[in-house]
Every structure is written in structure tokens, then in C-alpha cells.
Amino acid sequence: MPITVVIADDQEMVRRGFRMILEATPGIEVLADVADGQEALEAARALAPDIMLLDIRMPGMDGLEVNRRLRQADHNKESERSSPKVVIITTFNDDEYVRTALRDGVSGFLLKDSSPALLVEAVHAAAAGDSLISPAITVRLLEQMAQQPGALRAFQPAEPLTPREVDVVRRLARGLTNAEIAEDLFLSVSTVKAHLAHIQTKLDVRNRVEIAVWAWEAGLCTTD
Structure with missing residues (x-):
């Protein structure tokens, strides 16, 4: 079974780039790409992907809020299936974002200039129940x-x-x-x-x- 992914980013070129990288990787299937947080939440509920790639700053609802709502759904047992694992990808390397994301249980945190290999590695790590944080952020x-x-x-x-x-x-x-x-x-x-x-x-x-x-x-x- 492939690892299924939904991409959420308000920049179309970013979504296209992520989709191209992931669809070229054996064992990964991109189910959808969406432009804002509300669409991301709806896609998560409708498509039940394994992984959500979420930008932090999106119109209406940011990636951290989407993650919190997914985790809340798990807590409230709104579905028999656990919510997707979340990997946050952003150009904003503000440390408060990183701390908040880690505290809220995301499975990865990457900068958008991370290499394609690191993006794929983060998806695989999240699917395996591990976490991968961008080395630049870690250091x-x-x-x-x-x-x-x-x-x-x-x-x-x-x-x-x-x-x-x-x-x-x-x-x-x-x-x-x-x-x-x-x-x-x-x-x-x-x-x-x-x-x-x-x-x-x-x-x-x-x-x-x-x-x-x-x-x-x-x-x-x-x-x-």
C-alpha cells in the first residue's frame, strides 16, 4: 500500500513542486493539493490520507490550527481511524513556530528550501511513526x-x-x-x-x- 499524502499550501507553484517530487517517488501517492487550511481540514476528513503536508501561513486557517483540530478529533474519537500525521513545511523559520509545532505533536518540520530528498525522508519518517526536523532548525x-x-x-x-x-x-x-x-x-x-x-x-x-x-x-x- 502506498503512503497517501495531501498537500496544503497557498502558493500554487509550491504545491506543484511538492506534488512532482512526491509523485516521482515510488510508494507515495498524492491524493490532493489544496490552497488553504479549511480545504486541508476537509480533505483530511474526506480522503483520510496518511500524511498531511501543511504550510504554516495560509488564508483562513494556518497549518498549526489544522494540526490542532486533527489532534482534537483524535481525542474526541470522531473517527475510527486516527487522523493523518502532519509535516509542517514553511519559509518561516521562527523558533516559536517550531516549538509550538513540536508541542502540538507534528511529525516533521521542514523549511521550504529543504532538499527533495529531505522532503521524501520526512514523509517516510512520519508514516513510520517517527519525526524528522530540518537539520538547519535543529542546530x-x-x-x-x-x-x-x-x-x-x-x-x-x-x-x-x-x-x-x-x-x-x-x-x-x-x-x-x-x-x-x-x-x-x-x-x-x-x-x-x-x-x-x-x-x-x-x-x-x-x-x-x-x-x-x-x-x-x-x-x-x-x-x-
């Missing part, structure tokens, strides 16, 4: 956190990371994508993903942002 948030006294607190994982897992974590915390980590370490992308899955379990974290936070806490970002 900036962590740099800000490091400047706040007490914001980063070191802790020991229940099970120590292997040397290879530490290699992966260091590169992730520097903002490398899975493909870039794989190339740097002479690994396959699937092997990198497997390492990240094990790392998330050992650290008891939800996504790559929290893995990167731990790396900064543990002092792994000071050396290669």
Missing part, C-alpha cells in the same frame, strides 16, 4: 539552548551507545541528514536509520531533535 535551536543556563542537563542512557552510534549522533547533532551521515560514515541509509532507531530506544527520546539535545548535553558536539 539553531540547540545553539540557543546552549546559551541558556540550565537548559541542557546531561543524563546517562539506560544502555550505553556503541562507538558507531556515537559517530551517528555526533553527525546528526551537526545538522547532517541521514543521507549525509551515511555518506560520511560509508554506511547505507537503511543502516543509519537502524542506528537511529536503536539510539532513540536507548535514550528514550521521540525524535532526532531530542537525540541532538542529548548529544549537546553529553558534550559530543565539541569534537568530530
